[in-house]
Ligand SMILES: CC(C)(COP(=O)(O)OP(=O)(O)OC[C@H]1O[C@@H](n2cnc3c(N)ncnc32)[C@H](O)[C@@H]1O)[C@@H](O)C(=O)NCCC(=O)NCCS
């Protein structure tokens with residue numbers, strides 16, 4: 610696939626920030642992705658395309674090292690207090706994204722999840738602890754302990770999509786997934802990572818696995834619970850078959866027609882790519 614950058618395994622143990630940037634690049638170039646922005650089309654999106662995503666990634670990329678540094682600086686704080694140290698960095702990074710995209714939300718979810726991973730990596734390395742899928746996910750879970758209760762259950766706020774969908778359906782979205790230590794990624798994606806030999810097919814299979822199970826608030830905000838169910842069932846059907854690229858292209862058309870975009874699963878695909886670079 611033209612333009613698809615490849616993660617250099619030699620970086621895996623040393624640079625979570627660089628891995629995060631490469632994961633975002635790989636995610637957006639990966640084609641065909643149902644309903645999402647990719648190299649062929651903008652899926653269900655009318656306000657975004659590949660050049661906008663590349664501009665957004667260029668704006669976000671320098672922040673990943675800031676998340677790692679913030680983690681190193683907050684290494685000695687108890688996990689529950691450390692989250693407050695990373696949030697201003699996350700918000701500044703979101704602002705850099707919105708400046709680069711003229712106000713379009715291209716990567717809010719990705720910034721949140723990858724920012725937490727980078728912050729966790731900084732905290733662990735500063736304490737001379739080994740980086741692994743298990744240690745990174747446990748650290749993110751510890752950082753986010755109580756987040757869903759504080760920000761979604763108790764606050765009662767309905768300012769963002771995620772806050773509204775929690776009040777309405779009890780979906781905890783990106784916060785819930787982080788608080789669980791990326792349980793969806795650990796349970797449904799990483800164990801099957803090397804089942805596919807071809808790099809691009811491996812990523813597409815991982816995306817299908819995510820779409821089959823993830824309670825993606827992007828899908829619910831665009832198509833209600835029926836939209837979420839539709840995507841989960843379509844992905845499950847493909848996973849139970851000998852799926853080919855043409856099947857993903859057909860699914861792309863169906864999701865685009867229905868205005869459905871699994872943005873949360875795209876974010877978790879990037880998280881999966883970063884984690885897959887580390888030992889279990
Ligand atoms: C928590 C955030 C994502 C709030 O957004 P919101 O309330 O709309 O939440 P919601 O979960 O619905 O979705 C946000 C985005 O996450 C992604 N997402 C949706 N569902 C899921 C899911 N199940 N799992 C993972 N990601 C998901 C989508 O891309 C979506 O657009 C975030 O914007 C925030 O609080 N930002 C402040 C910066 C910050 O705290 N950073 C800390 C670490 S960097």
Ligand SMILES: Nc1ncnc2c1ncn2[C@@H]1O[C@H](COP(=O)(O)OP(=O)(O)OP(=O)(O)O)[C@@H](O)[C@H]1O
Pocket residue numbers: 636637644645646647654714715716717718719720770827831870871872873875876
């Ligand atoms: N390739 C991709 N294509 C589309 N969305 C993606 C992609 N990769 C990640 N995402 C995630 O999807 C989210 C954007 O989804 P969406 O545009 O549906 O949200 P929104 O802007 O809140 O809603 P709307 O467009 O309905 O106003 C981003 O936060 C981003 O993290």
